[in-house]
Amino acid sequence: xxxxxxxxxxxxxxxxxxxxxxxxxxxxxxxxxxxxxxxxxxxxxxxxxxxxxxxxxxxxxxxxxxxxxxxxxxxxxxxxxxxxxxxxxxxxxxxxxxxxxxxxxxxxxxxxxxxxxxxxxxxxxxxxxxxxxxxxxxxxxxxxxxxxxxxxxxxxxxxxxxxxxxxxxxxxxxxxxxxxxxxxxxxxxxxxxxxxxxxxxxxxxxxxxxxxxxxxxxxxxxxxxxxxxxxxxxxxxxxxxxxxxxxxxxxxxxxxxxxxxxxxxxxxxxxxxxxxxxxxxxxxxxxxxxxxxxxxxxxxxxxxxxxxxxxxxxxxxxxxxxxxxxxxxxxxxxxxxxxxxxxxxxxxxxxxxxxxxxxxxxxxxxxxxxxxxxxxxxxxxxxxxxxxxxxxxxxxxxxxxxxxxxxxxxxxxxxxxxxxxxxxxxxxxxxxxxxxxxxxxxxxxxxxxxxxxxx
Numbered sequence: 001x002x003x004x005x006x007x008x009x010x011x012x013x014x015x016x017x018x019x020x021x022x023x024x025x026x027x028x029x030x031x032x033x034x035x036x037x038x039x040x041x042x043x044x045x046x047x048x049x050x051x052x053x054x055x056x057x058x059x060x061x062x063x064x065x066x067x068x069x070x071x072x073x074x075x076x077x078x079x080x081x082x083x084x085x086x087x088x089x090x091x092x093x094x095x096x097x098x099x100x101x102x103x104x105x106x107x108x109x110x111x112x113x114x115x116x117x118x119x120x121x122x123x124x125x126x127x128x129x130x131x132x133x134x135x136x137x138x139x140x141x142x143x144x145x146x147x148x149x150x151x152x153x154x155x156x157x158x159x160x161x162x163x164x165x166x167x168x169x170x171x172x173x174x175x176x177x178x179x180x181x182x183x184x185x186x187x188x189x190x191x192x193x194x195x196x197x198x199x200x201x202x203x204x205x206x207x208x209x210x211x212x213x214x215x216x217x218x219x220x221x222x223x224x225x226x227x228x229x230x231x232x233x234x235x236x237x238x239x240x241x242x243x244x245x246x247x248x249x250x251x252x253x254x255x256x257x258x259x260x261x262x263x264x265x266x267x268x269x270x271x272x273x274x275x276x277x278x279x280x281x282x283x284x285x286x287x288x289x290x291x292x293x294x295x296x297x298x299x300x301x302x303x304x305x306x307x308x309x310x311x312x313x314x315x316x317x318x319x320x321x322x323x324x325x326x327x328x329x330x331x332x333x334x335x336x337x338x339x340x341x342x343x344x345x346x347x348x349x350x351x352x353x354x355x356x357x358x359x360x361x362x363x364x365x366x367x368x369x370x371x372x373x374x375x376x377x378x379x380x381x382x383x384x385x386x387x388x389x390x391x392x393x394x395x396x397x398x399x400x401x402x403x404x405x406x407x408x409x410x411x412x413x414x415x416x417x418x419x420x421x422x423x424x425x426x427x428x429x430x431x432x433x434x435x436x437x438x439x440x441x442x443x444x445x446x447x448x449x450x451x452x453x454x455x
Contacts, residue, residue: 002094003045009101010053010073015227021055023101029262035104042108078194084183092176125212127171137167148211151198155191169222369394378404
């Protein structure tokens, strides 16, 4: 049987106290709904249907890069009604996996195991759990033979039923044919006056359909987000899980509780990551790298044995092997640092190539530039790349020495082995192997007197 996935994401999330739909609140830098979509895609389904409601245009815009069938639930009349909205486009010969839009940590392996339980049109399956405190969850009802005969919601449960510890996670696998038979027959005779999806269990029992259950072992997988406290708890759970995966791969984390991953990371052996480091987007870290505390790397690739000092910010940057960055360095998009180069403290680099073994050790700005090998950039040097409208390029050859407090006004070229005297403003190309100086003549005013304060 093929697989269709229906994700219920229509609710506003009133307890979030936000104008943003609940499913767009972020965990690890991604909307809750995106986590679920990405896990769903691992199952290679024939279709993914998202049932949306509150601020639907915004939800669709945020997830527009995914191949999704969107179905609107104009009125929130319950989970059964939400799935019913998807019936017109649902492939009825498929198994249908029904998911909640606010359980971002559900894992693909768990969902695959649940789907494999249903092999024919005469079976359905539920994901269940045993909880010490089942308050708020629907309870699984079983007969004396331990067969599932129904689910009762908390508000409809008798005192005896409320003591049941086995709960419904809200995740089901049901043949499409059965959904098309059962959902139109749902009634809203309950405390909430809603059409409960859970009522299909009674219908399954009446139709002699086998109802199977799979018990979840990692309870965080089914933990939903109803308020910002729960969102914060899940964020930390997610980050600890990512930290554990990295440590298994050979990464040393100074403190796993003070590490954040908001994307994907590929790591080599013997990597050390200090406290409060944040990795965003796609990050590649080579063997033997060290990343100092309080640093942020976003869409960055590090070669082997790169050393990132404390308080550095790198974005869309490539750093080759044996380079040293920081402390307090900022590498902006388009920066390419070659092997053995050094970008020191309070240096900003943007859209530039820093050649092999070149160095800018402190207090400089390098933008729209191309540096050759073994270049030395003195403190306070800037490339003047912007005239207020357009950007221009600075090209610096190999083994060039730029004296401190120099300004290179682009477009300009500095030849190989050239020296630029400290304090120079270079507006014309500087020839190779020569000393170029641009300064006002120094003079001393002999008759000068120090000003005196007036009474």
